[in-house]
Amino acid sequence: MNNPQVETVTTGADKAKLSVSGLLVLGAVAVFYMLGTQDLWVRVLALLVGLAAAVGLFFSAEPGRQLIGFAREATREVKKVVWPTRKEAMQMTGYVFAFVVVMALFLWLTDKTLEWVLYDLVLGWRG
Known part of the structure; x- marks a missing residue:
């Protein structure tokens, strides 16, 4: 300035x-x-x-x-x-979507693993 x-x-x-x-x-x-x-x-x-x-x-x-x-x-x-070109914007959008999918899978796997450990191994409940 x-x-x-x-x-x-x-x-x-x-x-x-x-x-x-x-x-x-x-x-x-x-x-x-x-x-x-x-x-x-x-x-x-x-x-x-x-x-x-x-x-x-x-x-x-x-x-x-x-x-x-x-x-x-x-x-x-x-x-x-300086605005990105259409190609750059589409690439970055693709990266964001891919990251969201990977994180969703990671969180789902983490949730299911913790569910299995707590309910099946620790508490002995069969769901």
């Missing part, structure tokens, strides 16, 4: 924006239920407008801008990933 980590201080304005954003979400849900006698499309529209306002206000605060920056950096890093 060539970006030094910078500690940002949340200002009072950012705290107020986050608080109002949270209140807008609660208000949007409250309005949705208060408009219970209205058509569904009116209720949903009111909810979406309130949520859009809350999201817009959140992204105008510093934590929202940091979230956008993080998403951009994550996208940039994903583009740097």
Whole structure:
């Protein structure tokens, strides 16, 4: 990473924006239920407008801008990933399946061996 980590201080304005954003979400849900006698499309529209306002206000605060920056950096890093070819992916999938089958057989044999030792040899039960 060539970006030094910078500690940002949340200002009072950012705290107020986050608080109002949270209140807008609660208000949007409250309005949705208060408009219970209205058509569904009116209720949903009111909810979406309130949520859009809350999201817009959140992204105008510093934590929202940091979230956008993080998403951009994550996208940039994903583009740097060297993905395996189809042949390599199929080979690795085959190895995983083969390992699972071998482990299943090993655990089954271990279980049956312990069952035989405990029930037949130690306890003398014939199953």
